[in-house]
Amino acid sequence: MDVHLKNITMSFQSAGSNVIAVNNFSATIKSGEMVSLLGPSGCGKSTTLMMLAGLYRPTEGQIFFGDTDVTKVDAEKRGIGMVFQNYALYPHMSVYKNIMFPLKMMKVKKPEANKKVEEVARLVQIEHLLDRKPAQLSGGQQQRVAIARALVKEPKLLLLDEPLSNLDARLRLETREEIRRIQLKVGITAVFVTHDQEEAMSISDRIILMKDGLLQQVSPPQEMYRRPVNVFAAEFIGNPPINMLDNLPDYGGKLVGIRAEHFHVSDAGMFQGEVTHMETIGRDTLIRVTGANGVSVRTFADAETRVRLGDAVHLSVKPENIHVFDKTSGERVGEGA
Amino acid sequence: MKTINWKDVIKKAVIYLIVGSGALLMIVPFLWMLSSSLQTSHQVNLRPPVWFPNPPQWGNYQRILHYAPYFPRYFLNNIIVASVGTILELSTSILAAFAFSRLKFWGRDVVFYILLATMMIPAEIMLIPNFLTIVRLGWLDTYQALIIPWSASILSIFLLRQFFLGIPDSLSHAAKVDGCRNFRFLWAVMVPLARPALVTIALLSIISSWNAFLWPLIVTNSHNMRTLPLGLALFRGEAGTFFELLMAASVVVVLPMVILFVIMQKHIVASVSRSGLKG
Ligand SMILES: Nc1ncnc2c1ncn2[C@@H]1O[C@H](COP(=O)(O)OP(=O)(O)O)[C@@H](O)[C@H]1O
Ligand SMILES: [Mg+2]
Numbered sequence: 001m002d003v004h005l006k007n008i009t010m011s012f013q014s015a016g017s018n019v020i021a022v023n024n025f026s027a028t029i030k031s032g033e034m035v036s037l038l039g040p041s042g043c044g045k046s047t048t049l050m051m052l053a054g055l056y057r058p059t060e061g062q063i064f065f066g067d068t069d070v071t072k073v074d075a076e077k078r079g080i081g082m083v084f085q086n087y088a089l090y091p092h093m094s095v096y097k098n099i100m101f102p103l104k105m106m107k108v109k110k111p112e113a114n115k116k117v118e119e120v121a122r123l124v125q126i127e128h129l130l131d132r133k134p135a136q137l138s139g140g141q142q143q144r145v146a147i148a149r150a151l152v153k154e155p156k157l158l159l160l161d162e163p164l165s166n167l168d169a170r171l172r173l174e175t176r177e178e179i180r181r182i183q184l185k186v187g188i189t190a191v192f193v194t195h196d197q198e199e200a201m202s203i204s205d206r207i208i209l210m211k212d213g214l215l216q217q218v219s220p221p222q223e224m225y226r227r228p229v230n231v232f233a234a235e236f237i238g239n240p241p242i243n244m245l246d247n248l249p250d251y252g253g254k255l256v257g258i259r260a261e262h263f264h265v266s267d268a269g270m271f272q273g274e275v276t277h278m279e280t281i282g283r284d285t286l287i288r289v290t291g292a293n294g295v296s297v298r299t300f301a302d303a304e305t306r307v308r309l310g311d312a313v314h315l316s317v318k319p320e321n322i323h324v325f326d327k328t329s330g331e332r333v334g335e336g337a
Numbered sequence: 338m339k340t341i342n343w344k345d346v347i348k349k350a351v352i353y354l355i356v357g358s359g360a361l362l363m364i365v366p367f368l369w370m371l372s373s374s375l376q377t378s379h380q381v382n383l384r385p386p387v388w389f390p391n392p393p394q395w396g397n398y399q400r401i402l403h404y405a406p407y408f409p410r411y412f413l414n415n416i417i418v419a420s421v422g423t424i425l426e427l428s429t430s431i432l433a434a435f436a437f438s439r440l441k442f443w444g445r446d447v448v449f450y451i452l453l454a455t456m457m458i459p460a461e462i463m464l465i466p467n468f469l470t471i472v473r474l475g476w477l478d479t480y481q482a483l484i485i486p487w488s489a490s491i492l493s494i495f496l497l498r499q500f501f502l503g504i505p506d507s508l509s510h511a512a513k514v515d516g517c518r519n520f521r522f523l524w525a526v527m528v529p530l531a532r533p534a535l536v537t538i539a540l541l542s543i544i545s546s547w548n549a550f551l552w553p554l555i556v557t558n559s560h561n562m563r564t565l566p567l568g569l570a571l572f573r574g575e576a577g578t579f580f581e582l583l584m585a586a587s588v589v590v591v592l593p594m595v596i597l598f599v600i601m602q603k604h605i606v607a608s609v610s611r612s613g614l615k616g
Contacts, residue, residue, distance in 0.1 A: 105516035
């Protein structure tokens with residue numbers, strides 16, 4: 001089922017002032033794909049998800065599930081599954097009853113419901129926890145229960161609001177792979193909200209990037225990385241953050257973005273300076289090179305070049321890896337020459 | 338070698354002394370009541386008091402019926418009024434607290450604060466207006482008169498509203514997504530979660546209705562409608578008070594509450610510490 005958002009605007013009236021959380025937002029989520037809604041905190045991701053769920057009614061615009069206009073359909077009737085940041089499990093019910101709850105609301109017959117609960121419990125690997133109460137589970141286990149509850153009624157759309165942010169780093173990595181595995185296995189259309197670019201890059205088929213309620217870029221992860229459409233997209237995606245340089249000789253009046261891994265230490269190059277900082281993390285050595293005018297850039301040093309702190313180096317970069325942006329609008333204007 | 342930490346011992350001793358004397362202070366009147374209920378009419382008036390009547394006058398309990406033949410009826414009335422009243426109060430509290438915490442409507446908070454303000458009006462001031470209302474409704478000497486005026490309590494609504502406000506929004510969102518509308522959510526999720534608060538409310542309601550004296554006194558006049566606390570007054574006649582019978586009857590009145598407390602003890606502790614009566 002394709003999902004279309006058409007010119008969605010959502011404004012909140014709070015303390016007399018009008019907050020526009022989502023501003024004239026349009027996007028399409030294709031059937032069976034996993035799309036990330038990515039952006040900094042407060043940019044309107046959760047609000048967008050709530051509107052998809054039917055928990056908020058957009059101030060303006062329309063939402064379509066397939067060909068059906070669901071803008072005015074209540075959450076109860078949209079037939080979606082949702083996973084919340086704090087899991088929102090019913091504390092007084094056992095894991096089994098939690099997962100059963102949506103089926104009970106749909107008045108599914110008991111034997112069939114039991115079968116479905118057991119199936120989905122097997123899918124998310126919590127068969128052994130069915131008798132426990134949520135409080136007796138670890139964060140990761142609660143997360144799985146929440147996913148099971150969202151999936152048990154076989155919804156056409158799965159919404160996940162920062163589902164990993166309450167987990168510790170290692171578990172986050174595992175659970176993220178797990179969520180992707182389940183999504184692919186079930187073949188469900190899914191929207192995954194996150195503020196973590198790495199999470200979005202790794203899990204999704206496409207990323208929808210937002211800022212201040214406005215859509216910035218929609219593209220597959222690698223393309224967003226290779227061809228950011230504006231300064232914001234360039235700076236938000238990638239770690240370490242992209243080097244943004246102003247007033248380079250050949251690029252007057254433009255901003256130039258170059259990712260750390262695209263610089264190479266060499267005999268001659270567009271950037272020269274002194275190595276002022278080095279740190280080795282695992283197999284990578286990250287260095288900071290500071291030019292004569294005080295401008296500094298980050299890059300990686302190859303193992304064989306053997307640069308040391310204080311060395312004077314040149315950095316070269318391939319033209320296609322230079323992103324050029326207009327200084328006032330921030331829009332991409334092309335690549336390096 | 339094991340040394341005795343005298344500071345700890347003294348601290349413990351002082352604590353036990355204070356708590357113990359508090360407990361004693363609470364229990365002595367009960368013991369006195371129990372003891373008096375088993376004495377002869379001569380013994381109850383002796384100074385210093387007799388603590389262990391020998392032989393105990395169990396017959397006093399039978400004589401209650403002799404002096405107050407309607408006593409069983411009063412007992413029944415008390416049970417009816419307390420249980421129906423409590424069920425009604427729980428229902429109104431749940432519904433009102435739900436409205437004041439979850440539903441969005443114009444003027445919600447203003448209405449709530451006005452209701453809250455009425456808690457500052459002393460009950461005595463409400464006595465006559467309430468009485469007149471009952472008279473106009475033609476409800477004098479009926480169960481309605483005993484029950485309806487007490488079937489909603491601002492304090493209970495307030496307690497429960499605070500509890501409901503503490504239940505995160507995401508839970509109601511999850512329920513909605515799961516296909517559960519407002520009222521279903523209230524019964525399936527909010528009410529079970531609020532059990533500690535509901536136990537507190539039920540107990541407060543049962544106790545106040547069980548012990549009510551003034552209101553039943555003015556709205557009832559037939560034996561069929563009177564309640565236990567009024568029944569106790571029958572033992573104080575113009576010719577004097579039958580203390581041993583009054584005490585025996587009091588034991589009968591108090592006993593159900595004591596049993597209730599023993600049964601609910603765990604819940605009461607849990608509810609006070611969890612709901613924290615945080616309002
Ligand atoms: N119920 C609400 N009432 C008023 N303002 C809100 C409400 N929900 C969200 N907002 C505002 O809308 C903006 C976007 O919020 P949100 O969608 O939660 O952001 P995100 O999930 O991307 O962090 C924020 O400025 C937030 O303060
Ligand atoms: Mg959010």
